[in-house]
Amino acid sequence: MSSDTTSAVNTRLEKAAVNHLLEESILPVNIRQRPISALGFVWIWIGIAVIIATFQLGASGVAGLPLPQVVAIILAANLVLAVLMTLTADIGTEHGLSFAVYLRAPFGIYGTHLPSLFRGVIAAIWFGIQTYLGALALNGIVEYLTGFDSWPVWYAVFAVVQIGNTALGIRAVEVLASIAAPAIIAISTWMYFTLDVLAETNGVNIWTFVGQEDIQPLTLFLANVAFWSTLAIDIPNITRFVKTESGARSFVRRNKNIFAAQLLALPLTQTWIAVIGAASFIAAGDWNPVTVIQGQSEGFSLVVLLALVLLAQWSTNNAANLIPAALTFVNAGAPHIKYSVAVAIAGIVGTLAMPWAILDNLFAFLFSYGAFLSAIGGIMIADYYLIRGRRLNVPDLYRVDGQFRYSQGFNLAGIVAWLAAGGLAFFSGSWAFVVGFVAGMVLYYVLMKLWVLPRYRQEEVVTLNGDNYLATSVGYSWSYDGATDEFHRVPTSNLAQDAGREDL
Helix, strand or coil: CCHHHHHHHHHHHHHHHHCCCCCHHHCCCCHHHCCECHHHHHHHHHHHHCCHHHHHHHHHHHCCCCHHHHHHHHHHHHHHHHHHHHHHHHHHHHHCCCHHHHCHHHHCCCCCHHHHHHHHHHHHHHHHHHHHHHHHHHHHHHHHHHCCCCHHHHHHHHHHHHHHHHHCCHHHHHHHHHHHHHHHHHHHHHHHHHHHHHHHHCCCCCCCCCCCCCCCHHHHHHHHHHHCHHHHHHCHHHHCCECCCCCCCCHHHHCHHHHHHHHHHHHHHHHHHHHHHHHHHHHHCCCCHHHHHHCCCCCHHHHHHHHHHHHHHHHHHHHHHHHHHHHHHHHHHCCCCCHHHHHHHHHHHHHHCCHHHHHHHHHHHHHHHHHHHHHHHHHHHHHHHHHCCCCCCHHHHCCCCCHHHCECCECHHHHHHHHHHHHHHHCCHHHHHHHHHHHHHHHHHHHHHHHHCCCCCCHHHHCCCHHHHCCHHHCEEEEEECCCCEEEEEEHHHCCCCCCCCCC
16 A cells, blocks of 8 residues: 555544544444344333323323223324324334434534434433332332331432443343333233222222313323333434345335334333222322332332332333433434443433432423424424435435534524424423424424525435435435545345344
8 A cells, every 4th residue: 555545544444533523333334234123113112101290190181081091092192293203203114224323414513412412412311210119129128028228329329330331332232121011911911800809899990980080181192202202313322233135225115114103002001000009099099000019019019110110210221211312412412422331321321310309299390391302303293204205315324514504503493493392382281292293394494494504415315316325215325434434325135134233
């Protein structure tokens, strides 16, 4: 190699080393690096859907509506949300991109940090909440067996274990889910029948009981739609690791391994857990079945109950909280913050938020951030489908001077639409999710068409050969060459066989 060539290569490597848009865990995932099967994704979603707050949603419904109606409403709401989530999931399926990196398109290479870090901090706080609940369960098990009582000790232990597990990569997350999900199904079934017997003992039939509060079906529906607004926007973080078919132009074929998890596992699991919360409220007047059954259990049954709580928090935290938070922190601190470090940062942020205090105002917390997250979802749909037609100039997402620099690194259409729609949603009461989503989508589309696109050329929007900016659906994957600091679209047939990435 000549000295000039060597110098040129060294210069490119130096640029790559300081490029704040590059870090291994946020590079596109090629089609050979996707280890999660359809069943594996189902297990992940079952693990995600079992969280304490879901019990409260079910209990709130039966406070004024019969349980069959509550079941129908929650199931319908989650099906609506699952459809939205399947649309955003295609960003991961088609291009292999994480949530924060994709947001460079609608918000700019610097502007992405505003909405992505907002979501990342929320995810970290949820990690703290879930870890606190798991620590209480772990403390209950240890106290029963040994008499030792100190939840802060078990909070620290449980946090470290979860951080370590998630830092190992997507395979470790999938393995845990495959163990936790069947156990959660079995234990939750036992919980339901325990509560049903308790209700019958008190002379109540949980399926015919009707509460006295004034609960509007539409309010319950909208509350459940908003419940998973967090994962509705950042699900590409997971779907970029789900197996897919190369060259599948059909949306259905390309995302076939997504459907069972998001259209069946999520709605059915969420509804089932809400039924248990409703049964607990009817049987004992307390929405939390863990508290109800714990007060009546001892021995093996008590340990099993608390094990459910522990597994539920752990499996949810890995996929729904630690991964999203970590990837937004990597995106903000690249190339200096690695994925494993970012996972630890997420744990620290979640703990400093004092989650045990947030639990006292959980639904106010959900309402406050949900309004702004819904607006991000609307902007993503408008950008990915309406503006770009699923085509994306992926190499420029990682270029400081590329098309996504917009105005000094900020796409004002995205930022203005997000703040305006989020603010409007914040003051819209129970309609917050719908208002934020629709307003974000409409405002962003109009601002891009009339203001941004005439000033900042977007190659995938104006090109005559749109297939050049597709990946999976045309048999290609995006690939980064560190030696030349360049991105290429590589035919699937030319990719080396890879059992899957251990990193993210």
